[in-house]
Amino acid sequence: MDRLSSFLSFVLIDGISYGMVLFLISVGLSVTMGLMRFANLAHGAFAAIGGAVAVSLMTSTGLPFLLALVVAFAASALLGLLLEPILYAPLYGGDELDQVLMTIGLIFVAIASLNLIFGSTPLPMRLPSWLAASVDLRIRIVPAYRIFLIAVGALLMLMLWLTLDRTEFGARIRAAVENPQMAQAVGIDTRHLFAVTFMLGCGLAGLGGALGAQMLPIDPVYPLRYLATFLIVVSIAGFGNIKESAWVAIMLGVIETAGRYLLPEIAAFLTYLILIAVLLWRPNGLFSKPQ
Amino acid sequence: MNDVRSIVEQQARAGTRWRVVEALPWLLFVGFYFLFETRLALGNSVLVMVLFTLSLDLVLGYAGIATLGHALFFGLGAYTAGIVIVAGWPEPFSGLLLAILVAAAAAVITGMLLLHLHGNTLLMLTLAFLVLAYEAANKWTSVTGGDDGLQGVAASPLLGVFAFDLRGQTRYWYALFLLAVLFLVARAIAASQFGLALKGIRENAGRMRAMGVPVKRHLVVIYSIAGGMAGAAGAISAHSTGFVGLDTLAIALSANGLVMLVLGGWGRLYGAIVGASFYVILQHFASSWNPFHWMFLVGAALIMIVRFGKGGLLGVADRIRNRLGGREGADR
Numbered sequence: 076m077d078r079l080s081s082f083l084s085f086v087l088i089d090g091i092s093y094g095m096v097l098f099l100i101s102v103g104l105s106v107t108m109g110l111m112r113f114a115n116l117a118h119g120a121f122a123a124i125g126g127a128v129a130v131s132l133m134t135s136t137g138l139p140f141l142l143a144l145v146v147a148f149a150a151s152a153l154l155g156l157l158l159e160p161i162l163y164a165p166l167y168g169g170d171e172l173d174q175v176l177m178t179i180g181l182i183f184v185a186i187a188s189l190n191l192i193f194g195s196t197p198l199p200m201r202l203p204s205w206l207a208a209s210v211d212l213r214i215r216i217v218p219a220y221r222i223f224l225i226a227v228g229a230l231l232m233l234m235l236w237l238t239l240d241r242t243e244f245g246a247r248i249r250a251a252v253e254n255p256q257m258a259q260a261v262g263i264d265t266r267h268l269f270a271v272t273f274m275l276g277c278g279l280a281g282l283g284g285a286l287g288a289q290m291l292p293i294d295p296v297y298p299l300r301y302l303a304t305f306l307i308v309v310s311i312a313g314f315g316n317i318k319e320s321a322w323v324a325i326m327l328g329v330i331e332t333a334g335r336y337l338l339p340e341i342a343a344f345l346t347y348l349i350l351i352a353v354l355l356w357r358p359n360g361l362f363s364k365p366q
Numbered sequence: 367m368n369d370v371r372s373i374v375e376q377q378a379r380a381g382t383r384w385r386v387v388e389a390l391p392w393l394l395f396v397g398f399y400f401l402f403e404t405r406l407a408l409g410n411s412v413l414v415m416v417l418f419t420l421s422l423d424l425v426l427g428y429a430g431i432a433t434l435g436h437a438l439f440f441g442l443g444a445y446t447a448g449i450v451i452v453a454g455w456p457e458p459f460s461g462l463l464l465a466i467l468v469a470a471a472a473a474v475i476t477g478m479l480l481l482h483l484h485g486n487t488l489l490m491l492t493l494a495f496l497v498l499a500y501e502a503a504n505k506w507t508s509v510t511g512g513d514d515g516l517q518g519v520a521a522s523p524l525l526g527v528f529a530f531d532l533r534g535q536t537r538y539w540y541a542l543f544l545l546a547v548l549f550l551v552a553r554a555i556a557a558s559q560f561g562l563a564l565k566g567i568r569e570n571a572g573r574m575r576a577m578g579v580p581v582k583r584h585l586v587v588i589y590s591i592a593g594g595m596a597g598a599a600g601a602i603s604a605h606s607t608g609f610v611g612l613d614t615l616a617i618a619l620s621a622n623g624l625v626m627l628v629l630g631g632w633g634r635l636y637g638a639i640v641g642a643s644f645y646v647i648l649q650h651f652a653s654s655w656n657p658f659h660w661m662f663l664v665g666a667a668l669i670m671i672v673r674f675g676k677g678g679l680l681g682v683a684d685r686i687r688n689r690l691g692g693r694e695g696a697d698r
Contacts, residue, residue: 114486165673171485172432176628177672179621183665190658295658302617303497310490343501347494354494355479358487 081215086333092221093290094328095228098321099283101308102235103276109252109315111269113163114171117178118280119305120185123297125151125281126288127189130198140203144285151281156274163273164266182298190295200288224286231279232321239317248272252315307350313360323361382557391639395542399535406534407606412646413541414603418619419626419638420545420552421595426624427633428556429588430568431481434620435492436596438476438499439469441615443597445503445510448519448610456522458530462544462601469597470590477589482582493617500615515611519604530605537606544602548595552635555591564588565633625664628671631678640679 104118129147132138138146162181166174206220239245251258251265259265284293291301308327312320327346334342353361398409418440425431443465450461480491503510510516523529528536555561566574567581575581604610613619622645630641652660675682 108486112486114489162669171489172426173672175432175434175489176624177669179624180665180668180672183661183668185665187658187662187665191662195658299617303493306490306493310486314486340505343505344498347498347501350494351491351498354483354487354491358483 082336084215084217086329086336088217088221088225090329090332091325092224092228092328093287093332094325095224095232096283096287096290097304097308097328098228098324099231099286100280101305101320101324102317103273103278103280104305105309105312105315105317105320106248106252106272106276107163108309109313109317110248110255110265110272111163111167112171112314113167114174115163115178116175116302116306117181117185117298118276119301120182120298121151121155121277122280122284122287122291122301122305123185123189123293123295124154124284125278126284126293126297127193127198128281129285130200130288130293131193133201134199140206144282147285148278148282151284152274152278155277156270159270159273164270167269182302185298186295189297193293193295195295197292197294198288200293202289220289227286235321236318248317252317304346307346311350311353311361313357313363316360316362319360319362382554388636391636391643392546395545399538399542403533406538408647408650410534410537410541410606411603412643413538413545414599414606415622415626415642415646416639417541417545417548417599417602418596419623419630419642420549420635421592421599422623422627423632423635423638424552424555424588424592424595426627427637428561428568429564429585431585431589432485432489433492434489434617435476435494435496436592436623437615437617437619438492438496439473439593439596440600440603440619441496441499441503442472443469443600444604444610444614445516445600446597447601447604448516449509451519451521451604452516456520458521458524458540458605461521461605462598465597465601465604466594467597469600470594473590473593474586477586477593481585481589493620496615496617496620500612500617503612503615510610513612515609516604517609519608519610521605521608530608534606537602541602541606544598548598549635551591552595555588556635560584560587568633625668627678628668629678631680634680637678637680644679 100119100122103121104115107113107115107118125147128150129138129143132146133140133143158181162177166177202220206218206223208219209216210219210222211217237245239249247258247263247268250261251263251268255265284291284297291297308320308324311327312323327349330349331342331346334345338345357363395409395413399406402409418436421439422433422436425433425436446465446468447458447461450464455461476492476495480488483491504512506512521530524536524540528539530536530540563574563579563584566579567584571581600614603614626641626645627638628641629645630639631637649660652663671678677684
């Protein structure tokens with residue numbers, strides 16, 4: 076009994092904190108693929124760049140962890156803001172093959188640049204002492220870092236919810252995802268709206284990359300290695316289902332963590348099998364209205 | 367209706383007629399053997415990649431199927447050919463045939479499951495099947511060698527006479543012969559009415575369906591033919607190098623296939639030849655560089671091609687020719 080509850084608490088805490096990282100990184104992708112139907116394979120690059128900037132600043136200048144997270148957000152958001160009009164905007168509404176090719180090109184350039192700037196080895200993430208400590212939760216002792224991830228993830232999720240549901244900006248996004256033509260017809264500048272959400276999505280990816288650097292270590296091939304991981308979250312939830320993608324991310328985090336301990340032989344297949352089953356059953360994702 | 371039929375037949379005839387230029391790549395491939403006898407291993411990998419890219423062109427360039435999973439068929443072919451030999455059946459031609467059958471069968475199965483889908487969903491599912499196969503090959507070490515790859519794939523001499531030796535004469539002619547045969551198949555398909563129907567599906571699937579064309583069946587057929595061709599490329603690679611690694615099932619191979627096809631120009635068969643040859647040879651000479659520099663170059667080139675270079679190298683060549691032609695016309 077004791078072993079069961081300790082196992083369960085372990086799977087839940089590790090799984091949910093991993094899921095929070097997945098959520099933060101993929102939420103922006105959900106917007107890109109939902110709002111502009113853009114096959115964006117390069118989203119992981121923004122996570123890697125944010126993470127690399129934060130981790131290397133922490134090591135080289137001793138920047139405090141929380142400040143480094145802010146820098147990670149800012150760096151990726153800025154990059155998104157710069158690249159969106161040059162590389163992404165010309166391909167909106169175009170052929171998905173062009174989008175795939177451009178973003179593959181972007182992945183290659185990102186990998187090469189990361190290697191040039193930060194070196195080819197994984198960047199070691201040194202947590203501040205208050206996060207490296209452990210917390211006794213009665214049932215088991217848990218790394219404070221995991222608790223912190225869950226708290227930050229939950230906080231950002233709440234903020235995102237409130238923004239989407241309670242603000243005019245959120246209403247515009249929901250309208251544009253639901254029906255872009257109609258949104259434009261009633262006077263929503265979808266082009267501008269998308270530039271802003273793209274930037275925010277990139278920023279959140281950078282933040283997620285930095286926060287998750289211990290679980291998904293930052294090195295140059297990061298954008299290629301986790302390419303499928305983030306896309307899977309978004310595809311299962313259905314492109315554009317922003318809130319649902321959060322639940323899917325947490326679910327996948329827990330399932331993958333549990334799988335790795337219960338069924339280590341097939342854990343690597345698990346998420347892909349789930350993806351295939353879901354998309355064959357509902358091609359537009361679990362939470363999309365059947366057409 | 368008769369008019370439509372005569373136009374279709376006329377188009378099909380025009381496609382089967384040979385032009386003089388078409389001899390050029392084959393003369394170069396034969397010439398390569400005599401000019402660069404020390405670089406036949408490189409030549410062999412060019413031919414293998416040309417075949418792989420050619421098969422991708424049938425799927426993507428002709429039928430318009432957006433896939434990230436084409437490496438699945440290359441890898442299945444390579445592992446089938448390798449495993450048969452390691453298991454004690456070293457005869458290469460039967461191994462090649464089996465590899466083609468396995469890859470084509472996998473293409474039929476995945477094609478029937480997937481080819482009614484489009485866009486991002488199709489991209490994700492083709493990718494998912496590829497990664498599943500990669501993980502399977504990675505985990506199933508007793509058969510595939512896992513991370514170390516399948517070592518010691520020693521095919522017996524071709525036809526009992528020509529050994530796969532280090533100098534690489536056998537492997538070069540083996541690959542060139544098979545490429546030529548399969549190119550003829552691809553060319554015949556492209557010029558046939560079936561090929562025209564595929565182009566129609568690429569341009570407007572809804573209209574083709576309304577005309578009574580069995581869209582999904584056509585797509586599954588071309589997907590399995592191309593899958594078999596990619597499987598052949600994988601088998602040739604296994605026989606030639608004596609090794610099968612996990613990179614034959616990697617996402618990167620799918621991505622490189624796309625890069626080579628787009629570099630040459632898709633939907634015209636010769637684009638695959640130009641793109642793959644150019645890419646592999648350039649990569650070979652860049653191998654002394656830091657591999658990341660090569661990656662940067664490829665990535666930047668890809669972005670530029672998408673933005674400015676529609677149609678790849680052959681497309682750019684067409685445009686230059688048209689412009690020169692146009693100017694001549696204006697002078698007159």
